[in-house]
Amino acid sequence: MAKGYMGRILWVDLAGGEIREECIPDDVYERCLSGTGLAVHLLYNRIPAGADPLGPDNVLAFMSGILTGTGSLFSGRWMVAGKSPLTGGWGEANCGGNFSPAIKRCGYDGIFLSGISSSPVYLHVRHDGAELCDAGDLWGRDTVETEDILVRAAGGGARVACIGPAGERLSLISGVCNDHGRIAARSGLGAVMGAKKLKAIVLSGKRRIGIHDRDEIKRLSRQCNRWVQFQPPFLPGPQAAYIGVVMRSLPFQMAMDGMIEKILLRKWGTGSLNQASVEMGDAPIRNWMGSHLDYGIKQSLPTNPDVIRKAERVKYHCYSCPLGCGGICAMRGKYGETHKPEYETTLALGGLCLNSDMDSIFHMNELLNRAGMDTISAGGTVAFAMECYEKGILTKEETGGLELTWGNAKAITALVEKIIHREGIGDLLADGSKVAASRIGGGALECAIQAGGQELPMHDGRNDPGFNVHYSVEPTPGRHTIGSQLYYEMFQLWKQVKGLPRPKPAYMKERKYVADTEKAVMAAACSKFMNVANGSALCLFGLFIGAGRIRVFDWLNAATGWRKTPEEYMKIGVRIQTLKQLFNLKHGIDPWSCKVCDRVVGRPPQMEGANRGRTVDIENMMRDYWRQFEWDPVTGRPTDAAIARLEIE
Secondary structure, three states: OOOOOOOEEEEEEEOOOEEEEOOOOOHHHHHOOOOHHHHHHHHHHHHHOOOOOOOOOOOEEEHHHHHOOOOOOOOOOEEEEEEEOOOOEEEEEEEOOOOHHHHOOOOOEEEEEEOOOOOOHHHHHHEEEEEEOOOOOOOOHHHHHHHHHHHHHOOOOEEEEEOOHHHHHOOOOOEEEEEOEEEEEEEHHHHHHHHOOHHHHHEEEOOOOOOOOHHHHHHHHHHHHHHHHHHOOOOOOOHHHHHHHHHHHEEEEOOOOOOHHHHHHHHOOOHHHHHHHHHHHHOOOOOOOOOOOOOOHHHHHHHOHHHHHHHHEEEEEEOOOOOOOOEEOOOOOOEEEEEEOOHHHHOOOOOHHHHOOHHHHHHHHHHHHOOOOOHHHHHHHHHHHHHHHOOOOOOOOOOOOOOOOOOOOHHHHHHHHHHOOOOOHHHHHOOOHHHHHHHHHHHHHHOOOOOOOOOOOOOOOOOOOHHHHHHHOOOOOOOOOOOOHHHHHOOOOOOOOOOOOOOOOEEHHHHHHOOOHHHHHHHHHHHHHHHHHHHHHHHHHHHHHOOOOOOOOHHHHOOOOOOOOHHHHHHHHHHHHHHHHHHHHOOOHHHHHOOOHHHHHHOOOOOOOOOOOOOOOOHHHHHHHHOOOOEEEOOEEEEEHHHHOOOOO
């Protein structure tokens, strides 16, 4: 029976050159799906405790998802997973583009790589075989050059995931790139590739992906697409900023329907609310010390979505996506163009550093994409260095003459280049802010805004405490793509899953900061659901449309032939989350060590701005969250009863 997944993985020993296939039993997919679920199921037992993330015992997994290639919309994400050199625990990152279906067209649900090659290599996988090839002439090239060379060598239609100089230099904030600048950025897994001397994976398969009920998939996708295509007129970009002003001014919070976010994403991409987020207190400013008063509408105007759209030459869609939030923008300088900077990139290199020069953000975006470096961590690390400079912890002599004053676009750009090349102060900063702070000392750690070693995204948990919860409790800490109070509202899971609470249409803002069981249920539901999504290769932005419009559970049943209820799929999400937590515990990670730093929870609270006076009761929120998974609320450890109930060996 055709069932959506391929039933096989490819296992590659880089040290010995052995390449073998491994069949995966059907019951494993029914328990863990594919994607990161299958990855953690296998890697939990196969990466030994205490393994060096940059050593031969770490295993790097490139995963597709069950729904990729089935005709389900928004199912083009691919995942890379392994032990993170940045956090020391479970590491995962996902990305769009066109790499995910290429994995399955080679006949596999995932590609797993162990050992370390004696010299630079790339892996070429076809539908009829795989081989390791010399990559000596590729070592040192950027991601765009590497992809172009390998596509020409492999022939039209080949797909490439590769590292750039950042991964080669073992930067702990490096990622893995595809499609000329799409990047699976988080967790530092580009450094794992670099340590293994693996420059790239090239895929050129032509296998057919079997589906149980293709007609039902088509029906569900057509139904979903009608919601996507609904696109009423919206405010011009300059006026959109005032959405944030209004939201900041109101004493109450309104529940958000994700269709509004969909309209914004389709019109402008992820940068639709660049300015509005600043005004409402969602975007952290000046290394989480500032507010809209430091980076107001006038200062942030260059980041307005209409300004960015004017530079957009081409709009593009990821595989199986009708939304099309991506684009290619014209820019000054030798490269001439860059991928449209995402919201996270724009604010990390913009407001977080008080930088109002959009040309510099375009330029740094392209530099970092070509280097294969996480723009979130890069921006967070630059802001860390700027605060250290402001406080005299770093001197002008130590920065190599750079005046790291707030808003100095020229200095920010120069520092990014130094970090990419590990030159001077850049060598210190290339492993992220926490590592740098431990080496600098002298109060630098207070300036490092991170959770478990990973720099935080551009969503302020003092505005939405749900972000702080997920930054702190996810086995891969500092993740904004899992859950928040806002996400729960947009997912509308209560329409599909029995027993989940429905948020009130409006509520006083003070209610957001109270730790209670209802918020814990909502946060846990987000984690469970996103584990299902990441096991299926679904995009977060599509999920914002709402569970009543994007029928994830029905898609899964139609693709596989299963007859699982939404509640049964959510239990799979519990199993995946528990396996990730057990992975961290196996590798010596104390769950409390992933808690966000004090500044991020409002200790002390800000004295001005949208988040003035707000403090998040993060410890109790973490405990309440752990209870939802039957984990010990004191230690964050899954109980024996929970492990037995989930049939985890």
